[in-house]
Amino acid sequence: MSNILEIKNLTKKFGDFTAVEDVNFSVKDGGFFSILGSSGCGKSTLLRIIAGFEPETEGEVIIRGESMKGVPPEKRPVNIVFQHLALFPMMNVRENVAFGLKRLKLSNTEIDSRVNEMLSRVGLEGYEKKDVTALSGGQKQRVAIARSLVMKPSILLLDEPLGALDRKLREHMKVELKLLQREIGTTFIYITHDQSEALVMSDEIAVMHEGRFEQIDTPRNLYKNPKTAFVAGFVGDSNRFELSRTEGDTLITNKGWSINKKSSMAEPKVLYIRPEALIINPSEGLTDVETFGITIKTILFDGSNTKLATTVTGTTEELLISLPQNAEFDGLSEGQTLQVGVHINDLKCY
């Protein structure tokens, strides 16, 4: 597969403020690429540069091998699904979806067949004459996506389109969107601050922070092997410890907890441990597993996501531990002390 989009040394400044700083990446044709970052990190600006709504300060956007420098949005082979969808309230479903095709001056018969095909693809047959304001959140979503996809763009840009939906519907639309992308094969570039959306749907994710890309990787790698402290803290849940010093292989935290980690890097500053990396009551004789005692402060019940809030015995360091999905630990209670272990590879230092 060839690269459909290449971004080279892209920088965008608003006065003194640098919104996007020297960003480089490429996206493979047919891929689902997400840009993940908190609000204000520059991801929306990046998307708007690709769409042509903002001129870049430096660098280049190349789509299908052609530079987009100075090409206005209406001439670019991309379409965008907006954060608040931007459905035209004065038009019905059909008119919304047909809007772009009409601008291309296609024949009425072609417009009709393409609109009908797209509406049936997103499961909106029979809704042609409906007012867009009368649709449910999920239906509006589908109209917005259909309206863009009917243009057969080289790339579909999606700007947090699920943000406005309630949680249940968002979970559902995540799956639906990924299946739709697989079926149609259009390249998606998806912007979100919700890591679960990015992890579930994407082939590749770029984590963006203060205008820069921290890491571009597959969802699995991003989760398993975060390259920077920011990624480790931002993607997934983690326990974070500030390190005061190291003595040989021993890491010592600010609050006086020491734990061994072989082959440690020079002068790490922070330590991350995922709650699910901690093993309660580890069996004796496991290699490369560090064990230590903890005291349960409280149990945070949340169904399949239940955690223990604990302190490391003998220190004031707090530690969250995921509870395994079986009834084995149902009898735990506050104040109890336990032994827990962690594999040294799961101690992430930066």
Next chain:
Amino acid sequence: MSQNAKLQNTLQTTKPKNSFNVTLYLLIIPVLLWLVLLIVLPHLDLLVSSFEIENDDGEMVFSLANYIAFFKEEIYWLTFVKTAAYAIGVTALAFIITFPVAFYLTKVISKKNAAFFILLLLIPLWVGELVTVYGWMVLLGDHGIINHFLMAIGIVDEPINMLYTDFSMIIGLLYMSMLFMVVPVMSTLESLDDSLIEAASDLGASKWTIFRTIIIPYSMPGIVSGAIIVFMLVIGDYLAPNILGGKSSLWFTEQIYNKFLTTFNWNEGAAFGFLLLMLSSGIIWLALKFSGQKLDRVGS
């Protein structure tokens, strides 16, 4: 403003330049024609004309004579000062009279009931000044309706002289301008959260204290907008002083009218017009300055 909001703002205002120039020209040309031909040039001409007189050869030459005439002739500058003073007085009256009404319609009665009264407020506005001024003429005249009733019930034997006095003129000026005070004041009061008043009352404030420390400061933007419009309308009004005012109730617009359409001394009229323009812009500028408000807020 947070960093993000700032950025969001910039996002909305910056646009790629190259592609939108055509639209800019399509929009700007008609607007420029309007503003240059009908606003800028006429007022420049007003200024230039005010400094010109016709010499013996029938040529226009530069002169300060038009302005000198204004200051020399007592009746001119007295009228000018009187117009300004009365306009300020009417503006203050309009505020005092209408504020309780605006408050009543927004905060005391329900929205549904208020809608009908607001409709009633707007009718005299749309009917136009001429008709309403005429209505007051019919009411206030010596043989007018009010005198007819007063005599019929025997309160007075002789008709009271109300028409063609400063009193009737002020009634007319007040009537045609006060609604422009109500509308902006109502729109600021509408946005005043009732719970602010409830909170003040809960903390033990009296009605007067609430009024002075909460309601008036909060509605200040609306009051300033209203005051500017009322003042401008009153100072530039011609009908009420001319129809309802007496021989002694000279209004500065009448002087301008006389210069242009009776004595045909357009240059002196231009000077008078320019003075009136300076007076109105000066006072409006002061009002905006002291309230820290923007001009476009006045229109909305």
Next chain:
Amino acid sequence: MIRSLPNTTAYTITYRIYVGLFFLFLVIPLIAISVLAFNDSNYIALPWNGFTLDWFFSATDEREGLFADSNLLESINTSLTTALIVATMSTVIGTIAALLFEEEQFRLKGLLYFLALTPLVIPGVILGISILLSSTYAGNLIEKNFGVDIELFRPSYWLVIFGQFSFGATYVMLLVAARLKKFDRSLEEAALSLKATRVQAIWYITIPFLRPAIIGAFIVAFLLSFSNINTTIFLVGSDPTLPIDLYSRIRFSSTPVLNAISFLIVLIITLFALVNFFIKRKSDD
């Protein structure tokens, strides 16, 4: 004090009486002229001599009713056509100005916007004499150099139209801009992303969104024009508008026909306001 706070009865009653008196003050001149339009008398005064429609329909020399008075009908016609043209021009240019100032960035924007707002605070009399002066100047210049006298530059029907348009456009601009401020810009961007040109985006998306404000602004401009006198009085030529005609009648020759026409205006405005009121109430429910 407000709905939710208790008041003494005396306070409530005093307040009600005050508001009642205010509204009485508001409607009394309108009622007075309307009633006298039907009084069977040659004078605009009480006592009540019985009901008549003479001041509408009579065609005798002594009582020339509204519908028999060809001068009056002519000036009504002039006012209506003037108001239609002024409202159309103001709506087009005012809407363009709103789009320009809300959507575009250019040099001297602040100055231009300030100029567009000035008619709000320039007394109408000043607008009238300024336009009279400059158009006369332009007319003289053309006559001197080309030997043609162009009527537009003399006090005339069209000069009135331009004079009223000069401030009408400002009101339209403010009304349309107020709605434009509520417009979600991403709708326009969505149109661009769907391959519309910028002009198409404005035409298909922005203008339909603005439609209610544009219609409202048209009506406002119409009414401003129809009732204007301060500016018009300096620019009017041989065909007076209705307010100019009524003004000279009030000053020189009042008969109850003035009440008849005033009543008609009050009636039309009231009906219009009521229709508007009920449509709004219905759409709110």
